[in-house]
Amino acid sequence: MWRGERQVLAGVSLSVAAGECVHVLGANGSGKTTLLRVIAGLLTPEQGTVEWGGQATRKRRDEWFATIGYLAHSDALKPELTARENLAFDVGLRRRIHDQEIGAALGEVGLAHAQNQPAGFLSAGQRRRLAMARVTLAAAPFWILDEPYTNLDSAGAALVAGLLGRHLDAGGAALVAAHQPPTIPHHVPRRVELPS
Amino acid sequence: MNPTGILGAAWLAYRRDLLLALRHWGQVAQPLIFFVMITTLFPLALDPELAELRRIAAGILWVAALLASLLGLELLFRSDHADGTLEQMLLCGQPLTILALAKGLAHWTVCGLPIVLLTPFVATGIGVPFEAVGTAMKSLALGTGILSALGAIGSALTLGLRRGSLLLGLLVLPLAMPALIFGARAIDLSIHGDSARGPLLLLAAMLVLALTLAPPAVAAALRISAE
Amino acid sequence: MNWTWLHKLVSPPHAYRIAGRLTPWFGWPAFVLIAVGLFGGVVLAPADYQQGDAFRIVYVHAPSAWLSMLVYGTMAAAAAVGLIWRIKLAHAVAAASAPIGASFTVLALATGSIWGKPMWGTWWVWDARLTSELLLLFLYAGVMALRSSIDDRDRADRASALLAIVGIVNLPIIHYSVNWWNTLHQASTLTRIGKPSMAGDMLWPLLTMLLGFTLYFGAVLLVRLRGEILLRERDASWLRSVLAR
Numbered sequence: 265m266w267r268g269e270r271q272v273l274a275g276v277s278l279s280v281a282a283g284e285c286v287h288v289l290g291a292n293g294s295g296k297t298t299l300l301r302v303i304a305g306l307l308t309p310e311q312g313t314v315e316w317g318g319q320a321t322r323k324r325r326d327e328w329f330a331t332i333g334y335l336a337h338s339d340a341l342k343p344e345l346t347a348r349e350n351l352a353f354d355v356g357l358r359r360r361i362h363d364q365e366i367g368a369a370l371g372e373v374g375l376a377h378a379q380n381q382p383a384g385f386l387s388a389g390q391r392r393r394l395a396m397a398r399v400t401l402a403a404a405p406f407w408i409l410d411e412p413y414t415n416l417d418s419a420g421a422a423l424v425a426g427l428l429g430r431h432l433d434a435g436g437a438a439l440v441a442a443h444q445p446p447t448i449p450h451h452v453p454r455r456v457e458l459p460s
Numbered sequence: 461m462n463p464t465g466i467l468g469a470a471w472l473a474y475r476r477d478l479l480l481a482l483r484h485w486g487q488v489a490q491p492l493i494f495f496v497m498i499t500t501l502f503p504l505a506l507d508p509e510l511a512e513l514r515r516i517a518a519g520i521l522w523v524a525a526l527l528a529s530l531l532g533l534e535l536l537f538r539s540d541h542a543d544g545t546l547e548q549m550l551l552c553g554q555p556l557t558i559l560a561l562a563k564g565l566a567h568w569t570v571c572g573l574p575i576v577l578l579t580p581f582v583a584t585g586i587g588v589p590f591e592a593v594g595t596a597m598k599s600l601a602l603g604t605g606i607l608s609a610l611g612a613i614g615s616a617l618t619l620g621l622r623r624g625s626l627l628l629g630l631l632v633l634p635l636a637m638p639a640l641i642f643g644a645r646a647i648d649l650s651i652h653g654d655s656a657r658g659p660l661l662l663l664a665a666m667l668v669l670a671l672t673l674a675p676p677a678v679a680a681a682l683r684i685s686a687e
Numbered sequence: 688m689n690w691t692w693l694h695k696l697v698s699p700p701h702a703y704r705i706a707g708r709l710t711p712w713f714g715w716p717a718f719v720l721i722a723v724g725l726f727g728g729v730v731l732a733p734a735d736y737q738q739g740d741a742f743r744i745v746y747v748h749a750p751s752a753w754l755s756m757l758v759y760g761t762m763a764a765a766a767a768v769g770l771i772w773r774i775k776l777a778h779a780v781a782a783a784s785a786p787i788g789a790s791f792t793v794l795a796l797a798t799g800s801i802w803g804k805p806m807w808g809t810w811w812v813w814d815a816r817l818t819s820e821l822l823l824l825f826l827y828a829g830v831m832a833l834r835s836s837i838d839d840r841d842r843a844d845r846a847s848a849l850l851a852i853v854g855i856v857n858l859p860i861i862h863y864s865v866n867w868w869n870t871l872h873q874a875s876t877l878t879r880i881g882k883p884s885m886a887g888d889m890l891w892p893l894l895t896m897l898l899g900f901t902l903y904f905g906a907v908l909l910v911r912l913r914g915e916i917l918l919r920e921r922d923a924s925w926l927r928s929v930l931a932r
Contacts (some may be wrong), residue, residue: 304551305551306550306551306686306687307687308687308773326553326554326555327552327553329550329551329552330463330552330553332547332551334551336545336547336548337544338543338544338547339543339544340543340544341543341544341545342476342480342543342544342545343543344483344484344491345476345478345479345480345483349479353472353475353476353523354552356464356468356469356472357464357469357472357473357549357552357554357559358463358464358552358553358554359462359463360462360463360464360468365655381531393624429593499788500769500829505746563878613849613853617832617833617846617849617850618836621836621837622836624836627832627833627836628830629849630825630828631829631832631833633825634822634825634829634857634861635828635853635854635857637822637861637864637865638857638860638861638863638864638865641864641867641868642864644774645868666860670862673856676851677849677853678848680770681846681849684842684846684849685842685846687839687841687842687845
């Protein structure tokens with residue numbers, strides 16, 4: 265398809281199975297983010313389709329959205345709302361959620377002490393962890409993560425890798441775009457390189 | 461997994477926007493101040509004699525409400541688009557039309573309703589007799605509702621564009637002119653002691669039409685802007 | 688049903704060629720019809736008993752006004768086709784039509800104003816038709832401004848298409864409102880000037896001009912469409928081979 269004056273993702277095709285993690289690699293501008301957005305359903309490709317369980321996702325869009333957990337470049341957090349409130353609203357739009365679940369998720373990503381702070385006061389790394397907590401709480405079988413390790417220190421990166429590992433262990437699938445991903449416990453991701 | 465129902469999601473979206481507005485109510489007050497300021501321009505520019513102002517009061521009220529609402533439309537989708545929250549809303553699996561309606565309603569509660577509540581004071585200031593104030597409030601209530609609906613379409617189409625606010629005015633004002641015609645007419649009739657039922661009913665019909673047709677258009681526009 | 692013939696028709700190289708071939712078929716008849724219509728209206732037709740010779744400007748004013756609305760309808764229809772079936776050519780048609788329609792609207796306003804001066808003594812009057820045309824011009828301006836503000840061509844196409852459709856849904860509402868508003872505030876003489884009863888001698892030049900203008904729109908649209916295709920496909924290989932010939 266075309267992005268402005270450049271044609272990207274010509275002839276790209278990939279598949280992800282349950283319990284599998286696919287790492288998308290490529291130079292800047294090769295279309296990693298575009299690919300993830302096409303698969304998520306935010307962009308429509310000029311040619312080609314996205315299929316899940318044998319059916320095109322375009323046909324049953326809302327169902328497809330409920331199946332995926334998408335992490336974009338931006339954290340998608342409201343700076344005026346607290347960490348807790350952000351999660352409550354974002355996840356609440358998808359499914360009913362209890363306060364204990366939110367508390368547990370915040371603890372998992374190491375933000376229990378900051379849960380009532382406005383998201384605008386958190387550091388960049390803390391915000392990324394919060395965004396990751398949102399993905400875990402969404403209870404979606406397929407994760408699409410765009411550069412999940414940005415702004416994270418080594419502990420944070422290991423944390424995210426651990427969350428990924430747990431998700432894959434439970435039978436979920438993931439598609440990750442990242443430059444230098446750390447290793448995921450018990451899993452070796454399949455690598456796909458995009459031509460530039 | 462226990463998915464949230466449509467109404468539950470709509471209520472959640474409505475509450476979130478209200479909470480956000482509460483947290484920076486300084487920004488929310490700006491359109492309101494603008495409304496009062498524009499109204500003040502007319503006695504300054506023309507004749508401050510109340511009898512003279514009364515003749516054009518209906519027009520003043522409506523023009524001021526229109527322009528203030530335009531300013532208020534900035535609050536609707538722009539910040540959501542900027543911080544990425546809009547994208548997440550597109551992907552949450554709930555029908556976007558209903559969410560758009562919920563956000564539009566929240567926007568009206570925060571921008572349109574205060575204008576309506578302030579109308580008695582402003583209207584009296586430009587010579588509207590006490591008996592006509594009720595009609596003025598009804599007319600502006602319906603009008604700001606129509607404006608929120610139409611403005612939502614414009615706002616969704618101009619997300620992320622530089623000088624999108626100027627473009628927004630260009631897009632929304634022509635669409636709002638029919639409402640202006642009937643709304644101002646209603647207030648004018650009431651000022652002269654006649655019944656304003658006709659124009660008010662037409663205005664209400666326009667609002668119903670806007671509430672039915674605008675949310676799908678807003679949803680489509682949001683998806684277009686996210687590409 | 689086999690749709691490949693349609694796919695072939697809307698493909699850019701094919702459309703480019705066909706548009707080029709069709710243009711003279713629209714252009715020459717348009718030229719002839721407009722010439723004949725003008726002659727019939729300005730020279731042959733009798734002067735209106737109320738308005739005298741100034742009335743003759745209706746032979747340009749009425750067709751322009753009619754075309755300004757026809758072109759908006761075409762633009763909105765093309766926009767809808769482009770949005771629903773994702774056909775790029777439809778978006779190109781909409782993009783090519785917008786300035787043409789805006790020009791017709793300006794022409795209608797200008798001729799309306801010129802007509803008004805001898806009639807009402809002023810260059811502008813807020814009557815129903817002129818005000819409607821002015822609002823139509825605003826709608827055109829909005830669509831064109833939106834398209835030019837968006838850098839990404841696909842998003843620009845789809846956003847202005849949606850706006851064009853919103854505009855056409857509003858158009859009847861605008862017309863009705865302006866008409867109603869006008870009946871409240873205007874003296875009746877003005878509405879009479881709008882639609883005098885037409886004698887046969889006056890009618891045929893008007894219809895000829897109308898048809899001529901429509902064909903003219905067709906010709907200009909085809910030319911601008913080729914320009915749009917050139918713009919959108921400038922890196923395509925088929926274009927290089929066509930231009931090399």
